[in-house]
Amino acid sequence: QVQLVQSGAEVKKPGASVKVSCKVSGYTLSELSMHWVRQPSGKGLEWVGGFDPEYGKTVYAQRFQGRVSMTEDADTAYMEVSSLRPEDTATFYCAAANGSGPLEYWAQGTLVIVSS
Amino acid sequence: SYDLTQPPSVSVSPGQTATITCSGDTLRNKLSSWYQHKPGQSPVLVIYQTNKRPSGIPERFSGSHYGDTATLTIRGAQAIDEADYYCQAWDFSTPYVFGTGTKVTVL
Numbered sequence: 282q283v284q285l286v287q288s289g290a291e292v293k294k295p296g297a298s299v300k301v302s303c304k305v306s307g308y309t310l311s312e313l314s315m316h317w318v319r320q321p322s323g324k325g326l327e328w329v330g331g332f333d334p335e336y337g338k339t340v341y342a343q344r345f346q347g348r349v350s351m352t353e354d355a356d357t358a359y360m361e362v363s364s365l366r367p368e369d370t371a372t373f374y375c376a377a378a379n380g381s382g383p384l385e386y387w388a389q390g391t392l393v394i395v396s397s
Numbered sequence: 398s399y400d401l402t403q404p405p406s407v408s409v410s411p412g413q414t415a416t417i418t419c420s421g422d423t424l425r426n427k428l429s430s431w432y433q434h435k436p437g438q439s440p441v442l443v444i445y446q447t448n449k450r451p452s453g454i455p456e457r458f459s460g461s462h463y464g465d466t467a468t469l470t471i472r473g474a475q476a477i478d479e480a481d482y483y484c485q486a487w488d489f490s491t492p493y494v495f496g497t498g499t500k501v502t503v504l
Contacts, residue, residue: 316492
């Protein structure tokens with residue numbers, strides 16, 4: 282069974298960067314397509330980016346392009362967001378799919394607060 | 398912005414049927430999925446490929462799809478089904494497009 286465990290909550294100042302990790306167990310990263318989804322407080326789910334097996338590369342939602350970077354290392358996936366703004370405050374979830382399928386596995390989420 | 402529109406809220410009495418719709422051009426000729434999201438928890442996949450249930454999801458959850466509208470039905474709703482529900486489909490430029498979300502209240 283796949284288990285995903287994320288790093289803890291972060292508080293950052295505007296303009297800073299944050300890097301959130303997501304450790305995978307039960308499967309190898311190469312067997313999964315890893316994605317990141319965010320949810321601002323009181324709002325809905327929004328896909329940020331992830332690995333698209335159709336294109337064989339990581340793709341990002343247009344509104345996050347240039348500010349978000351997703352990488353993988355051994356059994357851990359990472360998402361880094363730069364030039365943070367207060368409106369980036371949200372809970373970020375990593376989630377995994379088998380190929381291009383639905384997001385079957387979710388981690389517990391990481392709250393990122395951006396405040397001066 | 399969201400390409401998939403859901404009603405903000407749906408109320409249902411215990412034991413009755415809740416129906417949640419999801420509409421948008423993104424859904425035409427596409428498979429849809431549904432996620433259940435309770436406060437303080439991670440989202441859970443309850444329907445995929447329009448009408449399939451993952452292992453462990455109760456039979457009272459079912460899905461259907463016609464044209465530009467997908468529907469999640471909860472038959473015999475229970476208090477534990479209270480949650481936000483999100484539809485999701487694939488778009489050419491965005492692999493995972495989520496709907497606006499629907500808060501289901503069982504009372």
